[in-house]
Structures are given as C-alpha cells and as structure tokens.
Amino acid sequence: MKSVGVVASGSRSFYAPILVYKEAEKDLVEEALAVVRDRVTKKEYLGIVRGLSKIDPLLPATQRSGIVDNPKLAEVSTSIPFENSYIKIIGELRGGRIEPPRDPPTPRSEVYLIESPADIELDLGRGLVVGSHKYSEIEIPLDPKYLPYHVGIVGATGTGKSRLVRALVDEVVSKTDWKVVVFDHSGVDYAPYYGQRSTIDASLIMPDPMTLGELISEVIRYDNVDHIVFSIYAYVANMAKPRESAKAPRFPTPEFRCDVNTVKKFDFTDIEKLQTEIDWGVMPFVSCVVAAGSVFGVREYTLARVELMLKVYAKKLISSLNKKKLTTADVVSRVFSERFLVVDLSTVELVVRRYIVRSTIEKLWEMVGERGEKPRTLVVIDEAHNYACYQQCRNSLEPIERTAREGRKWDIGLVLSSQRVIDFSTDVRNNINTYLFSRLQTPGDFDNLRGVLDLGGIGADTISSLGVREFFFAGLGNPLKFPILIKVREIGESSAARSGSTS
Ligand SMILES: Nc1ncnc2c1ncn2[C@@H]1O[C@H](COP(=O)(O)OP(=O)(O)OP(=O)(O)O)[C@@H](O)[C@H]1O
Ligand SMILES: [Mg+2]
Structure with a gap:
C-alpha cells in the first residue's frame, strides 16, 4: 500500500479530510479505495477517495493576487499548490470485516491507497463476482442470499x-442452486451465446386466447376483441371435443359448422395445452367467428368485413399456430429440468412477449399457491422497460410487481x-434492493435513481463520466453496503462463455 497523505483537522466518523503528499498527487483518483491507520486508537478505516481538489494559497479564487498579472511570478513557486481531498469512510476494518465507524479517525493519521487486493485483508464472503473494484481490483461479490430481493441494472445504451447480466447469470448457474430463466428481448444478447440447446424460440410457444384474440383483432383491424376471443374458445371447444368414433374425421371437413353452444359445457382447463393439440385453419375458424357473431349481436355487414379480412390477412397467423407446440408450462418445466433456459422473444409480437413473461411468472407462483413450493428461480428480463412499465405493460406488469413485492418470501x-x-x-423500482448502475441516459435519471437508492454521495458528474463496463454496485447485495465503482469482467462473444464463467 502506498502512503498518500494524512488526515486533516475536522474529521468525522464518516468523513476524513486529507492533505495529500506532493509525490502522491499523481496517484490519487476519485473512487479509489483507501485505508486510514489511526496510530492513537489503533483502528483502521476503509474508505473511498472523493472530492480531490488543488489549492494554491497564493491564488485564492475570491481575491485578485499580483501573480495573475505577472506571468513571470506565476512561473516561480509552482510547487506551492497542494492537493486535498476527503475519504468517505465506509467502515472500520476489524479482522477482515467491515463494521460501522463509531468515531472519527484522529487527525494526522496516515492514509494509504489500496493498489491491489493483496494490500488488505478483507473478507467479503463467497458471493457472485461480476467484476472488481476499478482501481484496487478487489472483487466485490454479490451475496446470493439477496437474489430474491431483486437486482436492477440501469445504464445508457x-x-x-x-x-x-450474462456475467451475473453465469455466476448464479455455476455457484448456486438457483434456477434461471432469461427473457431475451432482442434475441441477440443471450440466445446466440448460450446456444440452441439452452434456448426456446418464443414462436413455438402458444399464446393464451386473450393474447391470440388481441393479435388477430390487430391484424384485421377489428376492435371487438371479445368477439374474437370468444370465437377462439368456440373453436377450441369444437375442435378438441372427443370424436364420436375412431372413424370420425380429425380435421374439419369443408362442411364443418362451428357450434358455439359447445362453449357452455366445455372444460377449458389447460386451454393453452388444448390449443397446441388441435389443428388450426382459417376456414373453420371463420365459421366460429361467424357463429359467435350472432351471440355478440355483430351486424351483418361488420361480420362480412371481418370474414373477408380474416381470410385475406389472418390466414398466415392462424396456420402458424400449428407449429406452436409448447406452452409456458413447458417453459417452466424445462427451467426446472435444465436449471437454465433462455427464451428468445425476438421472434414474436410484443403482446405475445408480454404474455410469455407474464404466464411464465404466473406458473412459478402457481407452484407456490398450489404446492407451497419455493421455486428458487431467478427471472431475468433484459430491456425490462417493455415488461415492467406502467401503461402498455399492464399484461406483464402485474406478476412482475407481485414478484418484486413478495418474491423474497418464496x-x-x-x-x-x-x-x-x-x-x-x-412498486417495482422500490422493491429492487440491489442496483448496478452506469452512465445514465438523461440528467433526470440521476434524480430518479437517487429517489430509490442511497447513492452514498456519488455525484451526477462522476456517474456521467463512467465508461463502458463501469458500474456502481449499490444496495443490499453489496457486502460493503456502500456504492462501489466496479469494472465488469470481460465477457466475450463466444458461446463457451457459460462454461468458462467461473475462471
Ligand atoms: N463486460 C464486457 N466485456 C467485454 N465487452 C463488453 C463488456 N461490456 C460491454 N462490452 C462492449 O460494449 C458493447 C455494449 O455492451 P452491451 O450490449 O452489454 O450494452 P447494453 O448496455 O446492454 O446496451 P443496450 O442498452 O443498447 O442494450 C458490447 O457489444 C461489447 O463490445
Ligand atoms: Mg442490452
């Protein structure tokens, strides 16, 4: 460790002003880690270097000095300016552990810069390591105990x-017994890296009748979604009803007439599963829409238009349902059998993506409700603004909020x-207890972040100067319980990332 200065007068339990030695000025940087050794009390304090400033006693900013107008004079005594700064004290170091500071370090105590992990004995537990402190390279592990208290990752594009997120996921998979499901919004961030064997293509997952109804209505520009949804139920009831004899045709014949009365008696338990088992064709579906039209009192000319639009515009969509052979229950069971699964959402419309996220989380909660089991599952949602926002996200937001509020118990x-x-x-942001944040998108984001998190005095300027891979690690999961600047470890392009993660 390098001795860099002494504590000046006016120290407090959480704050120690320091005078920097001349030869150490070049070594000190904001957010570096430092140790204060108090010879009087024999205590050691761990802290962060902040507020570096250069002072020239002959050039006070508020008074005009003769030096200003006399360049020759300014050139002499350039050694007079000095640097000062302060140490934001994180805690007292005792046997490798950090405890809250109880008294201020004595002025004149020496301050040391931590330059490598070997410089101090620090026991931060054996958690999930996504990176290390930017300057000292000390690893700051995230305690997995706090996974159910949720992790938020925020930063500009x-x-x-x-x-x-990949670094974190790899750590969770290799060091804990948690299961992980990753929702890959863009399909480029996870699916290609973890490979096909660990990925489900969302276009193979059957949406529920509500979502499907929305999709079909959107395609044919028809705002009576309820009519279409009812038609889907009628279609399923007609197609899935037991055949009268083994000889009866499995596929609808051209004479097929949809009977909407079947809906009344039909058991729709596991409807999505039934949807994957029947055959889908636009003509028999139109028959159900027409039959349902009379139940809904849809006018004849509207129905004629809907019929035409379905035939012209929804044919592809409806026949594409024939290749959707999975349900979100299958997603959950794969997560449980394989422990790790990426769902590539990029292949489906946003409403379907939201459905898949919602329904998968709901299935986890069903395990809790029906069997009292703890799923012990980490739900990873990248580009989460598409799923946890206020208005447009209403479909997926509700189970995410519930998880944010109650996930820790289960x-x-x-x-x-x-x-x-x-x-x-x-509700979501207030229940995320660990945050990793980098440079922010807009200045207003700083205030929003400050609203949910104790930033420990980090300034907007510090955050706006962060580079790629540089994040402040803050909140419950941080063993130092104080925001620390970390550099995320190198996460490469290769698909071997997962197996090579622990190195
Ligand atoms: N840990 C890392 N290791 C190696 N390269 C990295 C790392 N983090 C970021 N990069 C580089 O920065 C680029 C952007 O990273 P990434 O896609 O993770 O950003 P992002 O914050 O998710 O952006 P967006 O908001 O646009 O999705 C990567 O393509 C890579 O080149
Ligand atoms: Mg991204």
Whole structure:
C-alpha cells in the first residue's frame, strides 16, 4: 500500500479530510479505495477517495493576487499548490470485516491507497463476482442470499448492461442452486451465446386466447376483441371435443359448422395445452367467428368485413399456430429440468412477449399457491422497460410487481435491466434492493435513481463520466453496503462463455 497523505483537522466518523503528499498527487483518483491507520486508537478505516481538489494559497479564487498579472511570478513557486481531498469512510476494518465507524479517525493519521487486493485483508464472503473494484481490483461479490430481493441494472445504451447480466447469470448457474430463466428481448444478447440447446424460440410457444384474440383483432383491424376471443374458445371447444368414433374425421371437413353452444359445457382447463393439440385453419375458424357473431349481436355487414379480412390477412397467423407446440408450462418445466433456459422473444409480437413473461411468472407462483413450493428461480428480463412499465405493460406488469413485492418470501428473484429506472413502475423500482448502475441516459435519471437508492454521495458528474463496463454496485447485495465503482469482467462473444464463467 502506498502512503498518500494524512488526515486533516475536522474529521468525522464518516468523513476524513486529507492533505495529500506532493509525490502522491499523481496517484490519487476519485473512487479509489483507501485505508486510514489511526496510530492513537489503533483502528483502521476503509474508505473511498472523493472530492480531490488543488489549492494554491497564493491564488485564492475570491481575491485578485499580483501573480495573475505577472506571468513571470506565476512561473516561480509552482510547487506551492497542494492537493486535498476527503475519504468517505465506509467502515472500520476489524479482522477482515467491515463494521460501522463509531468515531472519527484522529487527525494526522496516515492514509494509504489500496493498489491491489493483496494490500488488505478483507473478507467479503463467497458471493457472485461480476467484476472488481476499478482501481484496487478487489472483487466485490454479490451475496446470493439477496437474489430474491431483486437486482436492477440501469445504464445508457452501450454501457454494458447485457454483458453484465450474462456475467451475473453465469455466476448464479455455476455457484448456486438457483434456477434461471432469461427473457431475451432482442434475441441477440443471450440466445446466440448460450446456444440452441439452452434456448426456446418464443414462436413455438402458444399464446393464451386473450393474447391470440388481441393479435388477430390487430391484424384485421377489428376492435371487438371479445368477439374474437370468444370465437377462439368456440373453436377450441369444437375442435378438441372427443370424436364420436375412431372413424370420425380429425380435421374439419369443408362442411364443418362451428357450434358455439359447445362453449357452455366445455372444460377449458389447460386451454393453452388444448390449443397446441388441435389443428388450426382459417376456414373453420371463420365459421366460429361467424357463429359467435350472432351471440355478440355483430351486424351483418361488420361480420362480412371481418370474414373477408380474416381470410385475406389472418390466414398466415392462424396456420402458424400449428407449429406452436409448447406452452409456458413447458417453459417452466424445462427451467426446472435444465436449471437454465433462455427464451428468445425476438421472434414474436410484443403482446405475445408480454404474455410469455407474464404466464411464465404466473406458473412459478402457481407452484407456490398450489404446492407451497419455493421455486428458487431467478427471472431475468433484459430491456425490462417493455415488461415492467406502467401503461402498455399492464399484461406483464402485474406478476412482475407481485414478484418484486413478495418474491423474497418464496425464492423468486428478478433481475431487471433497462436504460432508465423510471421505466419501472413505482412498486417495482422500490422493491429492487440491489442496483448496478452506469452512465445514465438523461440528467433526470440521476434524480430518479437517487429517489430509490442511497447513492452514498456519488455525484451526477462522476456517474456521467463512467465508461463502458463501469458500474456502481449499490444496495443490499453489496457486502460493503456502500456504492462501489466496479469494472465488469470481460465477457466475450463466444458461446463457451457459460462454461468458462467461473475462471
Ligand atoms: N463486460 C464486457 N466485456 C467485454 N465487452 C463488453 C463488456 N461490456 C460491454 N462490452 C462492449 O460494449 C458493447 C455494449 O455492451 P452491451 O450490449 O452489454 O450494452 P447494453 O448496455 O446492454 O446496451 P443496450 O442498452 O443498447 O442494450 C458490447 O457489444 C461489447 O463490445
Ligand atoms: Mg442490452
């Protein structure tokens, strides 16, 4: 450790002003870690270097000195300016552990810069390591005990959020017994890295009748969604009803007439599963829409238009349902059998993406409700502003909020990554207890972040100067319980990232 200065007068338990030695001026940087050794009390304090400033006693900023107008004079005595700064004290160091500071370090105590992990004995537990302190390279592990208290990852585009999420996911998979499901919004951040064997293509997952109804209505520009949804139920009831004999045709014949009365008696338990088992064709579906039209009192000319639009515009959509052979129950069972699964959402419409996220989380909660089991599953949502926002996200927001509020009791954790913390509903952002944040998207984001998190005095300027891979690690999961600047470890492009993660 390098001795860099002494504590000046006016120290407090959490704050020690320091005078920097001349030869150490070049070594000190903001957010570096330092140790204060108090010879009087024999205590050691761990802290962060902040507020570096250069002072020239002959050139006070508020008085005009002769030096200003006399360049020759300014050239002499350039050694007079000195640097000062302060140490934001994180805690007292005792046997490798950090405890809250109880008294201020004695002025004149020496201050040392921590330059490598070997410089101090620090026991931060054996948690999940996504990176290390930017200057000292001390690893700051995230305690997995706090996974069900949720992790938020925030930063402007390109700061390295998705890579950071991968680092975290790899750690969870290799060091804990948690299961992980990653929702890959863009399909480029996770699916290609973890490979096909660990990925489900969302276009193979059957949406529920509500979502499907929305989709079909959107395609044919028809705002009576309820009519279409009812038609879907009628279609399923007609197609899934037991065949009268083994000889009866399995596929609808051209004479097929949809009977909407079947809906009344039909048992729709596991409807999505039934949807994957029947055959889908636009003509028999139109028959159900027409039959349902009379139940809904749809006018004849409207029905004629809907019929035409379905035939012209919805044919592809409806026949594409024939290849959707999975349900979100299958997603959950794969998560449980394989422990790790990426769902590539990029292949489906946003409403379907939201459905898949919602329904998967709901299935986890069903385990809790029906069997009292703890799913012990981490739900990772990248680009989470598409799923945890206020208005448009209503479909997926509700189970995410529930998980944010109650997940800790049942071991369901969230990892949400987004460009802006304001994109999460209030309930969500207030229940995320660990944050990793980088350079922010807009100046207003700083205030929003400050609203949900104790920033420990980090300034907006410090945050706006962060580079790629640089994140402040703050909140419950941080063993120092104080925001620390980390550099996320190198996360490469290769698909071997997962197996090579622990190195
Ligand atoms: N840990 C890392 N290791 C190696 N390269 C990184 C790392 N983090 C970021 N990068 C580089 O920065 C680029 C952007 O990273 P990433 O895609 O994770 O950003 P992002 O914050 O998720 O951006 P967006 O908001 O646009 O999704 C990567 O393509 C990579 O080149
Ligand atoms: Mg990203």
